[in-house]
Amino acid sequence: MGMGKEKFKSLSVKKISMVDLHGQYQNIKPEIDQAIQRVLDSTAFIKGPQVAQFEKSLSDFHGGAQAITCGNGTDALQIAMMALGFKPGDEIILPVFTYVATAEVIALLGLKPIFVDVKKDSFNIDIDQVESKITPKTVAIVPVHLYGQCADMEPLLAIARKNKLHVIEDYAQAFGSEYTFKNGSSKKAGTMGTIGCTSFFPSKNLGCYGDGGALVTNDYQLAEKVRMIANHGQRIKYYHDEVGVNSRLDTLQAAILDIKIKHIGRYEKSRQAVADFYDQELKEITFLTIPARSFDATHVFHQYTLQLEGVDRDQFRNYLDSNEIPSMVYYPVPLHLQKAYQKTGVGKGAFPVSEKLSDCVISLPIHTEMDNDQLSYICKKIKEYKA
């Protein structure tokens, strides 16, 4: 992990990492240390007052929606589906180009994942392909706001309304993104559908120092149900009305998040500034396509993801690597081609856009502590690349 100022022999800039959690911590260290110390002094490690306090901050951030914290983003998705009472065999529509968690909980609950391809420009679920997948067994659509930008929510919500389906937003990568509707009103990611699920994994846009997650909803009754499910299915201690799970955000993480959420505006701006820099410098390069920006939603750039064309991705990554520039591939295999999610009759060729993207996407370093020297260096090296 990045040790701040240390310089590489070959590198004239500060060591570059995909995320710089160390640098981010250093910049808010006194506040964080104090918050952690307060929890240590109280020893209220589970359900300490900081948990409710952070839920209040989360609710305020999401325009007053109910907010319930839990153990991680995957749990949030599972709890949402349990709270909505889905039954084995029910079908859930989701994009095939996403992190596995989205499909995993569906499979674990005995529900049926119904995959849909994504759009090449936005990387998000292709709305035009959703309606043909709806059957009498469909109960929900799960848009994933990939890389930090909301899916096409206005048409998606219209399809859901027409077909009486729930919408569960997976906004683990889009915390803070805001979607503007045709009538001019706008809503935060997570608050547009029935319920929203997010993650506070350390590298996420709002990350804690361990695992964490949350659900947000404007439906008060559903929020109560979520709270109950996440707490062993009990409303009153030792009285279990339903089968639940044990999933909670611990007090230390809540205390850390309640500090970090105060800085989220600055974090968002610094990510967008990195993306703007990359866009400006890389837009003319013919062997790559910079990420498209939607007119309807702010992009909070959890990832800055390029599409390569006509160059070998492994070779390009090796070249970057030899110049001390890290890169990542999110995700190398779409879900329908993963061993665990293969289904007869749904093989290679079923989702051509996702398959193509899996072969050509590459994400560059983007985080809240990047400086212009690092960015200039990365862009210069990319411009110098000869396939």
Ligand SMILES: *Cc1c(COP(=O)(O)O)cnc(C)c1O
């Ligand atoms: C990170 C992530 C999750 C899961 O979050 P965890 O907290 O790691 O369980 C779910 N969906 C997407 C799209 C994610 O990026």
